[in-house]
Amino acid sequence: MDRQNPITPAGFAAMRAEYDALLGTERPRIVDVIAWAASNGDRSENGDYLYGRKRLREIDRRLGFLSRRMKAAKVVDPARQPDRSRVFFGATVTLADEDDAERVVTLVGDDEANAGAGRIGWSSPMARALRGAGVGDLRTVALPAGAKEWEIVAVVYPDE
Numbered sequence: 001m002d003r004q005n006p007i008t009p010a011g012f013a014a015m016r017a018e019y020d021a022l023l024g025t026e027r028p029r030i031v032d033v034i035a036w037a038a039s040n041g042d043r044s045e046n047g048d049y050l051y052g053r054k055r056l057r058e059i060d061r062r063l064g065f066l067s068r069r070m071k072a073a074k075v076v077d078p079a080r081q082p083d084r085s086r087v088f089f090g091a092t093v094t095l096a097d098e099d100d101a102e103r104v105v106t107l108v109g110d111d112e113a114n115a116g117a118g119r120i121g122w123s124s125p126m127a128r129a130l131r132g133a134g135v136g137d138l139r140t141v142a143l144p145a146g147a148k149e150w151e152i153v154a155v156v157y158p159d160e
Helices: 009-039 047-072 125-130
Strands: 005-007 073-075 092-096 102-108 119-121 138-143 146-156
Touching: 005 009, 009 047, 009 073, 047 073, 102 125, 119 125, 125 138, 125 146
Parallel strands: 005 073, 102 119
Antiparallel strands: 092 102, 092 146, 138 146
């Protein structure tokens, strides 16, 4: 957790927005509910009080996690990548497997990865295999179902 973590500007902004929403909106609302519930008397069977305390712990835990991740984050703008012919952080890569089935993936920070949307984390096995590859290169990725070979068809970076 303490190592540097590359992240896109959009990913960092989303993380910051979640942190600000939790700290500035949700946490004060829960604290108010807890104070109101505590003022009602018996706390041992007070659902609002018990749930509020539990939710407050969850919020504080998430705030701590986000704080550590933002501190370790290194914002990298993929649009400023000097070598756009090779796969590096932020690249959108079109891959073809042995059956010529194409797949498009974007290499992003681990905190913003979403495999269903084609956004794979920078430290994932596929991203590690793709790093530094150019168009036409073959890369073998070790997957749980076995090794699979991919050919890099295209490498695209966002415009500034």
